[in-house]
Amino acid sequence: MPKFVCTFCVVCYLLSAIDVFAQDIYAGKYKAVFTTAPKVVPSTKTTDAPLAGNGDIGLTLGGAPDRLRFYIGKNDFWRAYPVYPGGGIAFPGALNVDIDALKNANYYAEQVFDRAFISGKFKKGELAVSVEAWVSATSNQIILEFTSNEACEVKLNLWPAEGNTAVTSSGEDNGVYWVARSFENTPLLEWPSHIALAMKVIGSDLSANQGLVLPADKKVVIAITAYTNHDRKDWKEAAIKESGSLTIPAIESLRVRHEAHWKSLWSKSEVRISDSFLEKYYYASQYLFLSSSAKNKFAPGIWGPFITQDSSSWGGDYHLNYNYQAPYWAAYSSNYIDQVDNFDQPLLDYMEKGKEHAQTLLNIRGIYYPVGIGPRGLVTTRWPLTPEEMQRRYATPENTIDGGYKFLGQKINAVFSVGNMMMRFYSTYDVEYAKRVYPYVLECANFWEDYLKFENGRYVIYMDHFNEVMPNLKNNGQWRNRLGDFNSTLSLGLVKMLFKGILDLSTFLKVDDNRQQKWRHIISHLSKFPIGEADGRLTLKSVERNASSENPRATGLARVSIHGLILPAGVVGTKTDPGLNKILLSDIANWKNKAINPGSWGNTLGNGIETSFPGAVRVGYNSEEILRYLKERIAAKSYPNLYITQDGGGIETLAAVPLTINEMLMQSYEGIIRIFPNWNKKKDASFKQLRAYGAFLVSSNVKNGKIEYIRILSEKGRKCNVENPWPGRRVQLLRNGGKAEMLEGEQLSFDTVENELIEIL
Known part of the structure; x- marks a missing residue:
């Protein structure tokens, strides 16, 4: 290769890389491998089994080779009851596939990322049975394809989950076997839910008792169609009809569309780093998220669509003090905007109830949300409905706390979600999206305008607690002595984020100009984050004071305070507040002194791996x-x-x-794009089409210690600010392949036009 390459050739090379990228699915380099049957299934939490999904339907493969069980979950199948256990996302049912000839067979399965399927191979002696299972990305079908090298008998049993007030039914219609499960007409149920699972077998005759023969070296396809009443009014009839119409050519057409869909998803962005272990978990996590969330579908709950029984932990609901928001945080920079589109609807649907809570319980404007909700305005977190059940579960008969709803001492449950809304807005500058969420953000502003107290020249926050405060068996129902947090770091950060965000939205949409002065006053006069001293150094405090102390011990930056400062709040950074950032950096350095064993750095074994690690990256801790x-x-x-x-x-x-990883390779949260801001540049790495604030898609690489280029696609034609990755050097700007201006300085600022491709060399 020649030592010097003309600028035009470099641009041609970079543009051609886009086309190569579109053809090559790098995620296909990795897969999950199973050599023993899963053990944690069924489960009330995460299962260890092979998984596949389309963002609405989830498929979990459990069981040994002779007793395979395909568990089916669906994001929109809920028992809309306000208390868990019992309420929350519900389990539709499963398909048992019994192959007696495979008793004690060898187990091998793969979870394949690029094409989103589960592949199983089970061998006993000379008998070898294979299955490929996938959930159609573009329809409501689950496809199971079996092949065997020898003829063997198979017994199928498609069944609906029973109990929990459900009504079930089953039948056969022209060779389609179906089951249905329904929740309706029971006290306190807020809306009915129905689901039908309709099964057709192609390639072998299915007997009346659902037995068949796998012929030697011939594929047998089992197709299951799943519809709920939230999909369509004729949910059962449609499931039966669609399954009945399936043929091998129709299924092959589904496969083509399925693989094209996943290829399109994987082309949204790409990351390559010099670490195959972390790359594998990077793409595995992306695969599992993309399998859990889809546009125009119900948002996933705590466990996504991989439900294997009723009464999942916490009802599998939308837990609003971080659990609901956190799964989406990587999707914005990963350019999966369609997959975050379902996030807002449950929050918008609960607004009327939220206004009622604020008025009735606090006598103020705005919206006030309990800790857990569901879709369609459902509350999932009522206290038990009888004093006796309350006593049994929480050691006190008082089930009327806060009107019977679990707020757990926190006022931040509604405003927490504004963080995700602002991430999407800053990442896209989508006018229609801004209009959609502005009413929600405005009601949050109304709440906090009324709830904040202006004292001694500053706004302060009473009785919004850093941690959940509630009666339980451990404290023997005694909890009120823990109430009294004043100026929680979590609260201060989220409120500051809220008013900065609504100022930006208001300006963007050209509305509520008359309220901006008040919002600016709140931002500039909000209490500072509380700082204390520990071990001879300055360190963050969780609260300014609490019920037990006017000057509580400073415990340093941790998961909950990161939520208020860094993720999702984004109100602290290297430019925003360098002094505080230095304190937070010192706090993170102290985490190693608190680590008890490998894996406990940042105290993330219980909760917080998605918070503490990227939080450490953001403040600049050693990568x-x-x-x-x-x-x-x-x-x-x-x-x-x-x-x-x-x-x-x-x-x-x-x-x-x-x-x-995304934060190590590219950051943009302060309105400045930073390339490899916290990456060891001795390690080669590249990224393509990471999404930056300002509606920019950014690509770059570092090789042999040098950043070679930056490519930026400007979607909305906004001004772009880039921290110069080549300090002290002038850079050449190219616009759509043609030479433009030369730039220099610590920060490179330049105008763009819509859909313009910028190269910085």
């Missing part, structure tokens, strides 16, 4: 240490399906590795 600790944490708690597990939640962990 090599972060990656080492991240590997230790993954090794400490993860499953063969590459699901990173923790005690307190499920799909939020899917943001951990992608967000940590």
